[in-house]
Amino acid sequence: MNRMVFINLPTKDLAASDVFYAGLGFKKNEDFSNDMASSWMITDTSWIMILSKGFYESFLRNGDTPAYGAGGREVLNALSGESRAEVDEFASRALAHGGTIYREAAEEMPGMYSVAFLDPDGHEWEVGWLDMSAFGADGD
Known part of the structure; x- marks a missing residue:
């Protein structure tokens, strides 16, 4: 399994x-x-x-409390996208269903296109697509 x-x-x-x-x-x-x-x-x-x-x-134990995304961030939940278009589609769906854009979609490094958004509780999600040819790989 x-x-x-x-x-x-x-x-x-x-x-x-x-x-x-x-x-x-x-x-x-x-x-x-x-x-x-x-x-x-x-x-x-x-x-x-x-x-x-x-x-x-x-x-939770030891007096710990839930975190809701404001202030320090302990986790960045990241998912792979199948294409640049799918990255943009995730961002649109997040906005349409109560989320907010945290970091606009961009190619911040050659071959790496991503967007980050927050769910209604402020938990951060990133969806990114890698152009494997930019890294000398074919992606298979």
Whole structure:
């Protein structure tokens, strides 16, 4: 079995998060979703778990509290895009479903085109596309 990745993020508004992640095109797994959490499949082995504030806090210890993206950033969630157009499409869908652009789409380094946006709770997501020919590779 392949190792799986589960990104767990706190939310202040589960319904708004559901609208956002559905709008990005991810598939909701109803078997692992309820009034405290929503499970979203990115790929067969990569998932996002959106947890209500209280449920998220139940996993924390030592007086730790959920972070909602303002101020310091501990995590940059990054996904690969299949093309520049798909990077732009993710940005458009994020904006249309309650997100905000954090860093405009740009080719900041030769062959690397990306955009960063925030979900409704301020969690940062980046979608990037690599032109493998710029790195002397064919991408296969």
